[in-house]
Amino acid sequence: MLERADYLRESIDFLQRFIAKSMQTEAEGYGLTVPQIRVIAEVVTNKITNIKLLTYNLKMTQSTVSDIVDRLVGKGILEKSPNPKDKRSVVITLTKAAEEGINKKDYTYLNKMITGALDQLHAEEQEIVMKGMQLLVGAVKDKMTTEGINYNESFDVMLFPDKDNNQ
Numbered sequence: 001m002l003e004r005a006d007y008l009r010e011s012i013d014f015l016q017r018f019i020a021k022s023m024q025t026e027a028e029g030y031g032l033t034v035p036q037i038r039v040i041a042e043v044v045t046n047k048i049t050n051i052k053l054l055t056y057n058l059k060m061t062q063s064t065v066s067d068i069v070d071r072l073v074g075k076g077i078l079e080k081s082p083n084p085k086d087k088r089s090v091v092i093t094l095t096k097a098a099e100e101g102i103n104k105k106d107y108t109y110l111n112k113m114i115t116g117a118l119d120q121l122h123a124e125e126q127e128i129v130m131k132g133m134q135l136l137v138g139a140v141k142d143k144m145t146t147e148g149i150n151y152n153e154s155f156d157v158m159l160f161p162d163k164d165n166n167q
Helices: 004-029 034-046 051-058 062-074 096-104 109-118 123-146
Strands: 078-083 086-094
Touching: 004 034, 004 109, 034 051, 034 062, 034 078, 034 086, 051 062, 051 086, 062 078, 086 096
Parallel strands: none
Antiparallel strands: 078 086
């Protein structure tokens, strides 16, 4: 049996690959790539964004993000327009057609994939998985705090409230 850290690391890697493969399958159904889906999701989340923010949030190079945005503009999914606050820059938003399509589409594909896997477990086992994930995420957050890393700046922690907040 692998050491705990090895087992956990390899388990997380396996789950990441599962999610990536699931995203790839879903993206291909729409004629898109996973990076394109990631850009679209970021625009949906922020409503209005720009290349610099996309580059930072997605941890991609500026040229990669710019190429993806240009392709999505060409597909009629995104649009670029002058930034009203700074004419030297542009803002990126969803087109009206894409926004309407996204509002009509049930984007819970990954949740359904994970739920399908969890459904293979008994209710008690599902609770053990949830409790284990809560404990692991809490421990990682504590470690980050100890090391002076502000996880609020680095990660979307809306689903992982501080245990002190009892949320």
